Structure formats: structure tokens, C-alpha cells
Amino acid sequence: MAMPRLPDQEFETQDIMINMGPQHPSTHGVFRMVLTVDGEVVRDVVPYVGYMHRGAEKLCETMDYRQGIGYMDRTEYLANFNAELSYVMAVEQLMDIQVPERAQWIRMILCELNRISSHFMFTGAFGTDVGVFGTAFTYSFIQREIVQDLFEEITGDRLMYAYFRPGGLAWEVTDNFVERVREVLTQVKQGLKDVDGLMTANEIFIARTRGVGTISTEDAIDYGMSGPALRASGVDLDIRKTEPYLYYDQVDFDVPVGEHGDVYDRFLLRVEEIRQSIRIVEQCLERLRPGPILPERMPRMLRTPPGEVYIRTEAPRGEYGIYLVSKGGNRPYRLKIRSAGLSNLQALKEMTVGQYVADAVVILGSIDIVLCEVDR
Amino acid sequence: MRGIAKSLLTTLSTFTRRPVTREYPDVHRPIPQRDRAFPLLLWDTEIDEPFCTGCHACERACPVECMTVLMKDNPNHTSQGGSSSRRKIIDKFWIDYARCMRCNICVEVCNFDAIAMNNTWQGHELSVYDRSDLVMDLQQLLAQHRAGDIKEWVAQ
Numbered sequence: 001m002a003m004p005r006l007p008d009q010e011f012e013t014q015d016i017m018i019n020m021g022p023q024h025p026s027t028h029g030v031f032r033m034v035l036t037v038d039g040e041v042v043r044d045v046v047p048y049v050g051y052m053h054r055g056a057e058k059l060c061e062t063m064d065y066r067q068g069i070g071y072m073d074r075t076e077y078l079a080n081f082n083a084e085l086s087y088v089m090a091v092e093q094l095m096d097i098q099v100p101e102r103a104q105w106i107r108m109i110l111c112e113l114n115r116i117s118s119h120f121m122f123t124g125a126f127g128t129d130v131g132v133f134g135t136a137f138t139y140s141f142i143q144r145e146i147v148q149d150l151f152e153e154i155t156g157d158r159l160m161y162a163y164f165r166p167g168g169l170a171w172e173v174t175d176n177f178v179e180r181v182r183e184v185l186t187q188v189k190q191g192l193k194d195v196d197g198l199m200t201a202n203e204i205f206i207a208r209t210r211g212v213g214t215i216s217t218e219d220a221i222d223y224g225m226s227g228p229a230l231r232a233s234g235v236d237l238d239i240r241k242t243e244p245y246l247y248y249d250q251v252d253f254d255v256p257v258g259e260h261g262d263v264y265d266r267f268l269l270r271v272e273e274i275r276q277s278i279r280i281v282e283q284c285l286e287r288l289r290p291g292p293i294l295p296e297r298m299p300r301m302l303r304t305p306p307g308e309v310y311i312r313t314e315a316p317r318g319e320y321g322i323y324l325v326s327k328g329g330n331r332p333y334r335l336k337i338r339s340a341g342l343s344n345l346q347a348l349k350e351m352t353v354g355q356y357v358a359d360a361v362v363i364l365g366s367i368d369i370v371l372c373e374v375d376r
Numbered sequence: 377m378r379g380i381a382k383s384l385l386t387t388l389s390t391f392t393r394r395p396v397t398r399e400y401p402d403v404h405r406p407i408p409q410r411d412r413a414f415p416l417l418l419w420d421t422e423i424d425e426p427f428c429t430g431c432h433a434c435e436r437a438c439p440v441e442c443m444t445v446l447m448k449d450n451p452n453h454t455s456q457g458g459s460s461s462r463r464k465i466i467d468k469f470w471i472d473y474a475r476c477m478r479c480n481i482c483v484e485v486c487n488f489d490a491i492a493m494n495n496t497w498q499g500h501e502l503s504v505y506d507r508s509d510l511v512m513d514l515q516q517l518l519a520q521h522r523a524g525d526i527k528e529w530v531a532q
Contacts (some may be wrong), residue, residue: 069440070479135387142396156412156493162479170480174410197386203381 015043018070018357022051026361029371033348033360040356045349048341052375057335058147064330065091065302073160075337076373078121081107081114082315084164089245090311090324091166094304102291106113108246109181109284110151110163112277116188117147118316119270119277122368123195126267129365130208136198143191150182150184166302168294178285185278200271209264213351213363216261223347225320226340228269229367233261239314251283263366270368273316303330309335317341317368341367341374387449404497408444412471415482415497417466417514419522423459425452426518427468434482434491438526442475443482444468473502473510496526 021032030051036044037274056075060068069084074204076083085107092099120140127136148158154173155161163170174180199205220233230237238255240248258265304326312321318340325334344367351363388401398405415434420427430447448467452458493499498520504510520526 044412063439066481067437067479070439070477070481074477139386145396152411154410156410156480156495157478160478170484194386194390198383202383203377203379206379209443 013038020360022048023093026372027364028125028369028375031364031371031374032370033364035357035360037357040358041351042355042360043281045352045360047345047348049345049371050375052371054376057337059334060335062257065304065332068332068335069164070160070162071160075230075339075376076315076317076320076370077159078118078162078370079114079320080159081110081319082162082313083097084161085111085246086180086313086315086320086322088164088166088310089313090309090322091302091304093309093311094307094324094326095166097167097298099168099296102289102293104246104292105284105288106169106173106177107164108248108251109281109288110154110161111246112280112284113147113181113184115277115316116146116274119274120144120147120191120195122270122316123199123267126365126368127199130205132199132205136195139191139194139198142320143188143195143312146184146187146191152214153180165294167298168292172293173296178288181281181285185281186280188274192271192278196271200268206264209267209362210262211260212263212355212359213366214262215262215347215351216361219350220261220347221327223350224343225318225347226343227314227316228266228273229318229344229347231256232265232269233260234259239319243312245311246312247284247287248280250287251280253280253283263362266366266368301330304328312338315340317370317373318344320373326367337373337376339373339376340369341369343371345374405498407495407500409495412478412480412493413496414476414494414502414515415471416479416494416520416526417469417517418490418492418501419518424450425460425462426466427449427488428469428487429462429464429509430469431464431487433485433487437481437485439479439481440475440476440477442477444470444473466514469514471512471517473512474507476509492521492526494520494526496520498525520530 015036017039018035020035021027022030032048032051034046035042056071060071064332069087072087073080074082081342120143124137124140151161152158155163205370215233217233217235220230234257236255236257241255253276256269259268306326306328308325309320310323312319319338320340323336323338324332327333348364352360355363382415385515388474418427430445431446435445446468447464450460452460453463454461480493484492502510
């Protein structure tokens, strides 16, 4: 029996709403977005953040400056050193502490190594989002483990380091620090070749990412994006170059900038940033000299004079800022964390509308959000 | 097509490398000396009593308030005919390992070097059926160092 054909003119389509998350493996945490889809095409996205809100800012206001360092680790758990750095720099600025040179160089090495490990996390998770399944993930995680083993030897912990202190470092690095870092760098270079070979030139990968989730330069600026997601849209803005902190003005490195602002550019940019970070670390190792890691006179209890300060640093995901208001005493009066993830996430609608549902996951992965940092 | 061939070559090349994984429950990764798991109390073997005098310094500095400390007069003090110079000594001590965030602040503030971070596998492989089993009392906290089963934590 032949099925009656539907007349073309009276055929109506209906948009459906799909709830994605909060318990979804590819939302990188607990993030929920409600997609309105017309067939396979996304018509509207409504993101819901806040599932991971723990009130880290408010908690820090009840704690003294040393206790707050541990909470900074927990806001940005993939780039803990960068998060700690913003916080301790804010306290140092308020207290007017001069940090010894050796401590600064070590901070810089650790921050760049942390950037490497964070970007490897991205290549791994992004590979999974695109559909390379475990291959890219395991290859990236080998490198991430190597870097984390080094961090564990120095700080004692694999993830929540709590190693930076206002004024310098908590304790001296291990005796074989320089050799170990060089060893790690050689392994990371090999790993970078692997990831590059696996994904960058792969035709399937390019077909899946090229031209997807495009955002124009103007929109990227308007949404307040920062970090690799902004630079992929062609804006040459890197806080390490424009407002050098630590000794970034004394080392030589390039800031990669993308052209198309699509998902593929964001991936390429992060791979290139790993290369630049390796360059920075190598230069830092040359400049590392023995010396003190804390100023000679440090008070036992950190007390800041009244005042306010905003410090921003270039974390792997973009601008990580700390706004600290003090009314004297040993704890902040107000602490505000400016996280790159939240601002970058605002552009999600701009990128996703008009794309396929399957690409929504890829686009979300390409912003490289850390939900703990977004919701804090 | 060439890109896919390159990807396959990359995966093939790992056959020539040594494996990076370990047979975990049988083979343990060597733990670095600085590794920190959960805090432990140390035992003064010379006088045969804990180092801890129960001064509440760690309890006050703890960001997550996972400690409870009670002190008492030391029955072993020289004034009582004993051999110890500690006038006060720890009476009861609880640490809730489920709350502890392993920030190392308690070790830094301790004036008597009485507390240290566990850097053995016993500190890492803690799994219990009931969360209340993770609240350690004084005897449990002292046991490991008393038995001499902890490497010295050399960072500071």
C-alpha cells in the first residue's frame, strides 16, 4: 500500500526545545543550556550558569590572606598557579611588598608550565568533544601527568598547590628543579608533536571544526572576551605583552593571533601557545639565579592598609582579575574575581545560533570553560 | 587523506615506546618526599609523649575548621615528678579528614613542629564506608609516626 504524499505547501515544522545538561559529559562540569532546534539547526540558546556556585568570593572575605590562597586554587582548578598569582599580586600591591627576583622567575616558570598543562587538557577534552574519542584525550593526558608530577614534587600536591604566598613562595623548589623542568620540556615537545600529528592536519577534524562557531572581531570585543578565544578572532591582546607583570617584558615570545575566529583557529592558537610557553620557560631557566624566595622582613600576620586594587593576569583562559578592597586588618573587605570563562561564555549564543546541534558541543568545548571559575 | 594517514602513523609510533601506565593496585607510583596527604601528629620518642601541647594555633588558622583541640595539664611535667618540660599537653584532638583541604597552613603555624602532612600511601588510600570514620581521634593521628612509618617532610 503506497503512503499518501504530504503536500509541500501545508507541511509545517515545529521548533523543539532540548535541554542539554547540567549532567552532561561534554558540558565540562555542570552547565545547562536549553537549545531551541529546528530540525538539526539551532535557533536559540539559553545558557544557565550557577550550578557550581560556592560563594568563593564571600568565603574569602571571612578568611585572612593566607587562608584565601587555597580557595583561589579551587576557583580555577586547571590553572591554579595563575589564579594564585593574581591573588598574591593583589595583596602584594596593597602591602607594597617587593618580591625577590628568584621567586618571580620561579613563579613565571610554574605559571607557564601550568598554561601548558591546561592547554593539553583543552586538546584532550576538545578531541573528545569533536569525536576523536579517547585517543586525543589519552595522548594529551600523558603530557599533563608529566607536568603534574613535576608540580607534585615541588609543591606536594597534584592539583591544589597552595604554593604562592604574598611576598614570594611557600618554600624553596627542589634541588634538581632545573634539570627536571628541562626533562619535562623535552617530553612535552614530543607530546606536542603527537597532538599536532593526531589532530591539526586531520581532514575529518578540519571538516568538523573549520568555519564552525565563527565570531567576528567586533562581537568578540563587545562580549568582553579575552584570552585565546579573543585572539582567535584577530585581536592582538595579550596582557603579558600589553601590561607586563612578573618579568614577561624581559623574555622573548610571540603572541599567536587567528584570522577566522572559528573553532579550528581557537584550537590552533592554543597549540601554538604551548610552543610559546615552552620558549618562555626555557628563557626563564637561563635567567634563574640562587637567592632568597621571600623578602627579609615579612610580618607573621599579613595586614593590609586600607585601599583597593585590581590586578589582572593572563591565565590560559584569558584575563583572570582580582579586585580587592581592604579596610585594614588581615582580611579583604571585598574580593571580586573576574573570570575569563564567564565573559567568554556570553558569546555562546552568538556563535551557536544557526549551527547544527552536534556543533554546539564543539563550540562550547572550544571556549575552554572551567565551570568552577565561571560560577565560583 | 594525508592528514588521516599522519594521525594513524602517530598512534602506530607509540608501539615503539615504553608504556606510561602502571598496574595500579599492584604497582604504586613512588611518592615524592614532599607529597602531602592529610595532617598527622608527631610523637616525641625521647620523652615518649606527643609534641603537641594543644595550643590551638592550628585550629585557629585552619580555613575549613576541620580540627578540634583540647589541652590538659601534663601529668608527666617535671613539677609532677615527671621528665617532660611541657607544662600543657594535648588531651583530645580530632581532625575531620573529609573536611580537610590539605592547604599545609596547620604545619606552617605550628610552633612546636608537632603536626606534619602524611606523605605515605596510607595517607592517600583512605576509603571508608561511613563518613564519620574519617574523623580521626588522637590515637589514630599519632599511631603512624609513633610506629616510625613516615618519611620526613623536608620542604621547609
